[in-house]
Structures are given as structure tokens and as C-alpha cells.
Amino acid sequence: MLEVKNLRVHFKTAAPDRFAVDGTSFTVGDGEIVGLVGESGSGKSVTAMAISGLLPRRQSEYSGEIWLDGVEILNGDRNLMRQMQGDTIGVIFQEPMSAFDPIMPIGRQVEESLLVHHPEMSPAARRSAALTAMAEAELDEPETVYEKYPHELSGGMLQRAMIAAAIIHSPKLLLADEPTTALDVTIQGQILDLLKKINKTKGTSILFISHNMRVIRHLSERVLVMYRGKIVEQGSVEDVFLHPQEAYTKKLIDSIPARDRHLTGLKEILKGAGKE
Amino acid sequence: MKKLFAKHNNWFFKVGLILTVCMVGIVIIGQFWTPYDPNAMDAAAKAQGPSLKHLLGTDYFGRDIFSRILEGAGATLLIAFFVVLLGAGMGTLIGALTGYFGGVVDEILMRICDALTAFPSVLLALIALAILGPGRLNVIGVLALVFIPSFARIVRAEFSRIKKLNYVSLAKLQGVGHLRIMLRHILPNTLPVLLPAISIGFNNAVLAEASMSFLGVGVSASEVSLGRMLSDSQNYILRGMPWYAIFVGLTIALLILGFSLLGEGLQQED
Numbered sequence: 059m060l061e062v063k064n065l066r067v068h069f070k071t072a073a074p075d076r077f078a079v080d081g082t083s084f085t086v087g088d089g090e091i092v093g094l095v096g097e098s099g100s101g102k103s104v105t106a107m108a109i110s111g112l113l114p115r116r117q118s119e120y121s122g123e124i125w126l127d128g129v130e131i132l133n134g135d136r137n138l139m140r141q142m143q144g145d146t147i148g149v150i151f152q153e154p155m156s157a158f159d160p161i162m163p164i165g166r167q168v169e170e171s172l173l174v175h176h177p178e179m180s181p182a183a184r185r186s187a188a189l190t191a192m193a194e195a196e197l198d199e200p201e202t203v204y205e206k207y208p209h210e211l212s213g214g215m216l217q218r219a220m221i222a223a224a225i226i227h228s229p230k231l232l233l234a235d236e237p238t239t240a241l242d243v244t245i246q247g248q249i250l251d252l253l254k255k256i257n258k259t260k261g262t263s264i265l266f267i268s269h270n271m272r273v274i275r276h277l278s279e280r281v282l283v284m285y286r287g288k289i290v291e292q293g294s295v296e297d298v299f300l301h302p303q304e305a306y307t308k309k310l311i312d313s314i315p316a317r318d319r320h321l322t323g324l325k326e327i328l329k330g331a332g333k334e
Numbered sequence: 335m336k337k338l339f340a341k342h343n344n345w346f347f348k349v350g351l352i353l354t355v356c357m358v359g360i361v362i363i364g365q366f367w368t369p370y371d372p373n374a375m376d377a378a379a380k381a382q383g384p385s386l387k388h389l390l391g392t393d394y395f396g397r398d399i400f401s402r403i404l405e406g407a408g409a410t411l412l413i414a415f416f417v418v419l420l421g422a423g424m425g426t427l428i429g430a431l432t433g434y435f436g437g438v439v440d441e442i443l444m445r446i447c448d449a450l451t452a453f454p455s456v457l458l459a460l461i462a463l464a465i466l467g468p469g470r471l472n473v474i475g476v477l478a479l480v481f482i483p484s485f486a487r488i489v490r491a492e493f494s495r496i497k498k499l500n501y502v503s504l505a506k507l508q509g510v511g512h513l514r515i516m517l518r519h520i521l522p523n524t525l526p527v528l529l530p531a532i533s534i535g536f537n538n539a540v541l542a543e544a545s546m547s548f549l550g551v552g553v554s555a556s557e558v559s560l561g562r563m564l565s566d567s568q569n570y571i572l573r574g575m576p577w578y579a580i581f582v583g584l585t586i587a588l589l590i591l592g593f594s595l596l597g598e599g600l601q602q603e604d
Binding site: 110111112116140141142143144145149151153156157158159160161162167170171173174175220223 | 437501503505507522
């Protein structure tokens with residue numbers, strides 16, 4: 059489904075030897091949920107940007123290949139990327155509050171990708187597709203929400219609307235970049251369950267990016283651990299969590315807050331990063 | 335409209351709107367009906383003060399000043415309208431393209447705008463009109479050109495701010511093209527900044543036209559405008575007819591007061 063081969067990204071403003079993503083390779087299979095975990099600045103979001111086509115082309119240098127559904131998209135032109143965006147690939151990101159145009163009704167924004175990719179659809183057909191997607195994203199009363207403006211909805215509702223916008227065209231890959239970070243724990247759980255359900259019923263592959271090991275464990279079957287632009291460890295969730303091979307992974311797991319454990323791991327990570 | 339009122343429920347906005355609507359309304363009526371023919375001379379009633387027959391009096395040729403002010407204000411507003419339309423239109427186009435795409439074109443166009451702004455705009459317009467000669471179309475063209483940079487700058491700043499916001503990224507991620515993003519997602523969101531600028535633009539355009547015509551480089555001698563009338567009326571002040579200049583000046587003052595209050599009101603929320 060998705061194959062990233064030796065991806066390297068360097069921002070022109072950074073030091074010449076500093077790569078935001080430094081030779082990353084991984085795959086996401088059909089219908090698979092893969093978690094990508096790492097601390098802030100580890101390169102996980104830049105990887106997501108590269109896959110979704112949001113990499114600022116003029117300010118960055120990149121190499122490698124990204125194959126999505128049999129098409130190489132990293133080095134292709136923008137039109138190719140635009141065909142994939144909002145069609146083969148759907149994206150959900152954090153901060154749902156700022157993800158919608160403040161002066162356009164939510165429903166119109168949910169259905170916007172149809173306007174681009176299926177211009178032949180009638181407004182009524184688009185509307186009903188949007189209502190279906192919103193219902194699938196478990197938004198109550200989609201008809202009412204359709205007419206609302208972003209400031210009239212809560213963060214959780216907006217996150218569901220964003221999911222609706224991402225699944226309206228039944229993408230093959232769903233890229234979720236920290237979609238639960240800005241939400242409270244109850245809503246977090248609901249959103250995770252929703253993503254899992256979408257994966258089950260529609261067979262959508264999901265690449266789930268988070269710095270939160272516990273969230274990843276809750277959701278995915280396979281996990282990639284990223285540190286300083288490289289994938290340092292990957293394997294099934296059980297293996298990585300129960301038998302971490304890398305010292306970094308161990309510390310990352312130790313840093314999950316738990317009732318009976320103190321946060322020693324995180325300090326060591328920070329110390330280690332400072333030394334290098 | 336209701337929303338606009340709810341959002342800008344302040345005195346600047348209310349007074350500005352009432353004043354503008356009244357003034358513009360009277361002027362528009364004046365285009366179809368005036369108490370007297372603005373150019374009809376009446377030797378029996380020349381150089382009279384305000385009276386019931388001639389509300390604002392008559393000039394030395396016996397022409398009704400109220401009728402002439404209506405016609406002159408109409409010409410001035412028409413010029414201001416086209417100046418703002420062209421200036422804001424071109425400015426928005428330039429600002430949108432440079433703000434959204436950035437790069438070399440942005441650098442070049444913005445440096446040209448800098449160069450235009452570096453001159454005092456009145457002086458620049460004065461020189462250009464002195465070279466081109468008077469006339470309505472010349473006034474419109476030159477003033478519009480002088481007005482472009484201020485609009486371009488405002489719109490550019492808004493575009494380059496909004497294009498980095500999440501909802502623009504999300505639209506891009508759905509495959510939405512540049513044109514639709516610019517027109518549907520960014521441009522409407524610049525209105526809170528653009529509307530006051532347009533209102534102030536009217537204010538400046540009326541003032542600029544009046545200044546140019548007053549100085550004799552604006553509309554040609556056969557055309558009327560408030561600036562032209564102000565220039566004519568100053569001869570009457572010392573001949574015991576100050577009301578002519580006062581009424582023309584008052585008209586200009588009320589017009590620009592309305593526009594600038596409206597602009598101020600639009601900038602302040604609730």
C-alpha cells in the first residue's frame with residue numbers, strides 16, 4: 059500500500075549535516091494500522107508531510123522514494139500529488155479548532171474534496187455524501203452540523219468533522235498526525251475507537267503518528283520507533299512493548315506515566331539527546 | 335447585513351453608515367433631479383445668499399449652488415468610485431498573487447510598490463497629472479495607480495498570514511487547487527481588513543480628487559467637481575459671498591467624515 063524508501067529530508071535553513079528525516083524506510087500494508095512514534099523533533103511529522111505532499115518544496119531538499127498504491131509520489135509533479143490528495147490519501151491532523159475555514163459551513167468543507175475530484179457530482183449528491191460521511195464519523199445530527207460554522211462546534215465534533223472530510227472519498231490510506239493530542243482523554247478514546255472501526259469496516263490502512271506510546275498501543279498492530287530522523291526499531295506492538303531492543307525505545311516506554319512508576323526515563327532521554 | 339451590524343455595534347459604524355448613506359443617497363438623487371438646472375443662469379437672482387427659493391444661494395451668474403453641489407458631488411463620487419474600484423481591484427490582485435506565491439515576483443512587485451510609496455502620493459499624482467493634462471479619465475487613472483500599493487500591501491500581508499493557517503493546509507490536502515483556495519478560503523477571510531481599507535480609500539479618493547481639481551490639474555475646466563467648485567468659490571469669499579465656499583467645503587467634509595467613520599467602525603468589533 060505505502061512504501062517509503064530511504065527518505066531523506068533536509069531543510070535549507072538548518073545546518074548542512076542536519077537531516078529532519080535521515081534515511082527512513084518502512085511500509086504500511088493493505089488494511090494495516092501502523093503506529094509511528096517518537097519525541098518532538100524526531101522527524102515523524104516531516105515524514106507525514108512528505109507522504110501527504112505538504113513538504114515545502116522550495117525550502118527543503120529531499121531524496122528517496124514514496125510509493126503509494128503503485129505510484130511514486132515524492133518526485134512526481136504537483137498535479138499527480140493533487141490527484142492523490144483527497145482521493146487515495148486522507149489526512150487528519152491535530153488542532154481541529156484551526157483546521158476549518160471560519161466563514162464556511164462545516165458541511166461544505168467536508169465535501170470539498172468531491173468538488174475537486176468529482177466535479178460531475180450534483181450539489182445534492184455531494185451533500186448526501188457529506189451527511190453519510192459525517193454519520194460514519196459518528197457526528198450526531200449531521201443535518202444540523204452541516205450548516206454550522208466552526209466556532210459553533212466543540213473540538214471533538216470538529217475532529218469528527220475532519221475525519222468525515224478525510225473518509226468521504228474512501229481513501230486507501232489515512233494519515234493521522236497526532237489527531238488526539240488536542241482533545242481530552244474521553245474524546246481521545248472515542249476518536250481512537252472510531253479510527254479502529256473505520257479500519258475494520260472499510261479496510262483503510264492507517265499510519266498513525268503520535269508521541270504517545272499508550273495511544274499507539276491501543277490502536278495499532280505494528281509500531282515504528284523514530285528517533286533523530288531514523289527508524290530505530292520496528293516490530294509488532296507486543297514485541298516492541300514487551301521486549302524493546304533499543305535503549306531509546308526502553309526509555310520511551312518507561313516514560314509512559316503510570317501510577318507506580320516515576321518519570322526517570324524521560325530525563326535520561328533528554329540527557330542523551332543533549333550529549334550527542 | 336444583520337451580521338455586519340451585530341459585529342460592529344459601535345457609534346463610529348452607525349454614525350458613519352447613516353452619514354454615508356444620506357450623503358450618497360442625496361447625491362444619487364441629484365443625478366436625476368435637481369431643483370434647478372445646474373448650468374441655468376438667472377441674471378435676476380445672482381450672488382444671493384441662502385433663501386427658501388435657492389437653498390444654498392446662487393453664484394455670480396445666478397446659478398443655483400445647491401444644484402451645482404449635487405452635480406459636482408456626483409462627479410467627485412463617480413471618480414472616487416472608479417479610483418477605489420481600480421485601485422482596490424488591482425491592489426488585491428497583486429497582493430493576493432505575491433502574498434500567496436511569494437518568491438521572485440513578490441520581491442519585484444513589492445519593491446515597485448515601495449518605490450511608489452516612497453513618493454508623497456499627492457505629489458506623485460500632481461506631477462503625473464501635470465504631464466498628462468487635466469480630465470476625468472486621467473484623474474481616475476493616476477489616482478488609481480497611486481492607490482494600488484496601499485491595497486496590495488494590506489492584501490499581501492493577509493494572504494501570507496492566512497496561507498499558513500491549518501485550514502488552508504487541510505484544503506490543500508483534499509486536493510483543492512490554488513485558485514479555489516485563494517478565492518474561496520483566503521479572500522473572504524481578508525474582508526475584515528479589506529472593507530475598512532476600501533472605506534478609507536473612498537475618503538482618500540474624494541480628498542485627492544478635490545485637491546487635484548482645486549489645484550487645477552484635476553477635472554478639466556468644462557467639467558464640474560467639488561474640487562473645481564472649491565477653487566472657483568474662493569474668489570467669492572472676499573466679495574462678500576463666503577457661503578459658496580463654506581457649503582462646498584462642508585459637503586466635502588461630510589462626505590469624507592462619513593467614509594472615515596465607517597472605516598473606523600468597520601475596524602472596531604462590537
